[in-house]
Amino acid sequence: DERRMISDLAGRLALAVASVWRDDELYQQAHYDSLTGLPNRLLFGDRLQRELARGKRESRTSAVLFVDLDHFKAVNDSQGHGAGDFLLCEAARRIASAIRESDTVSRHGGDEFTVLLSDIHEHQDALRVGDAIVAALSKPFTVAGQDCFLSASVGIAIHPDNGLSVEELLKNADTAMYRAKAAGRGQSMFYEERMNAAAISRITID
Numbered sequence: 001d002e003r004r005m006i007s008d009l010a011g012r013l014a015l016a017v018a019s020v021w022r023d024d025e026l027y028q029q030a031h032y033d034s035l036t037g038l039p040n041r042l043l044f045g046d047r048l049q050r051e052l053a054r055g056k057r058e059s060r061t062s063a064v065l066f067v068d069l070d071h072f073k074a075v076n077d078s079q080g081h082g083a084g085d086f087l088l089c090e091a092a093r094r095i096a097s098a099i100r101e102s103d104t105v106s107r108h109g110g111d112e113f114t115v116l117l118s119d120i121h122e123h124q125d126a127l128r129v130g131d132a133i134v135a136a137l138s139k140p141f142t143v144a145g146q147d148c149f150l151s152a153s154v155g156i157a158i159h160p161d162n163g164l165s166v167e168e169l170l171k172n173a174d175t176a177m178y179r180a181k182a183a184g185r186g187q188s189m190f191y192e193e194r195m196n197a198a199a200i201s202r203i204t205i206d
Contacts, residue, residue, distance in 0.1 A: 033107040036092035044106035063126035065115035066155040066173035072111040094136040130154040130188030151186035
């Protein structure tokens with residue numbers, strides 16, 4: 001009887017453990033990018049929504065950065081998707097190293113990433129992070145013993161100035177990113193033109 005009871009208990013415990021593992025696996029698949037291990041678009045949107053609610057309660061400012069790798073398609077076409085996947089993983093690591101632990105970087109899709117900067121003190125804080133990301137991604141990537149050179153265009157939208165919802169902030173940061181591409185790539189740009197004075201001045205000096 002004791003053996004049967006122990007065996008039954010062990011079976012129930014094994015089922016419980018398997019269920020927990022399965023739930024963790026399903027959560028991981030639903031909320032994280034399978035290639036880079038970064039939060040995916042769904043989890044990023046959830047974290048941004050929480051940050052917006054907290055910002056409204058506590059009068060805090062946050063920023064959304066939209067990051068696009070310049071010339072990534074050329075690497076994919078010339079060296080194959082294996083090289084492209086390696087570059088995406090390395091780019092994810094470099095972007096993550098340029099932000100605080102309290103911030104979030106996600107893979108939005110393809111060669112696009114989004115960053116949430118929570119509780120920034122001034123708009124230029126977001127620009128400094130954007131420039132740090134650009135600098136990190138401008139360093140050469142070594143793939144199969146060969147150096148590859150990319151750059152990044154970064155668009156910045158500030159909450160609450162440039163939007164009050166997840167969708168509006170992402171859309172405006174995306175718009176700013178395309179503005180950065182149109183202005184020559186390899187740079188960070190704010191959504192609001194008046195906020196770009198310092199960025200444009202710096203680019204002119206460069």
